[in-house]
Amino acid sequence: MATERDAVVQRLRDVGLRVTGPRLEVLQLLASGEHLDVESITDLARARLGTLTSQAVYEMLRHFMETGLVRKFERPGRPAVFELAGEAHQHALCSGCGRVANVSAEVPPAPRKGLRGWRMAEAELVFHGVCPDCRQQP
Structure with a gap:
């Protein structure tokens, strides 16, 4: 093993x-x-x-x-x-302490309007919020 x-x-x-x-x-x-x-x-x-x-x-x-x-x-x-590096995933970022957590979420497709001629390589979705530890602080 x-x-x-x-x-x-x-x-x-x-x-x-x-x-x-x-x-x-x-x-x-x-x-x-x-x-x-x-x-x-x-x-x-x-x-x-x-x-x-x-x-x-x-x-x-x-x-x-x-x-x-x-x-x-x-x-x-x-x-x-x-x-x-590993499987594709997204992130959640705590605005209090800066902690980062992995999130399993599907990234929406790129919008068609306003991107004429662009060739997208990748997209990143970041959830911004407050982690459980920071939420418990007064």
Whole structure:
């Protein structure tokens, strides 16, 4: 039976990236399903590896995005967060704390009016609201 680590090793090999301890650690952190910013990824990985710079994490994430392993989600006014690429899904964004959650929702087709000559590549639907934790705060 393959472990989560084995799956991460295989993903790196499938896209032609060298398997290293820091790459494994960063991908395993993202495999948790959380949406993490660079600072959080660096701190969590550094706690396990001993040394790791934010610059190294930025470089890894850039390579991961270029190879389709990782996606970036922009949060206006906050640092971007990253997640493993996988099945298409949408996001909910908390206006209080910036928390991001995955949402299964169908994106409507692009409108025909006003887009003459456009060729759409993709669409993103983001639900903005307040997460349960922020709702409980006074």
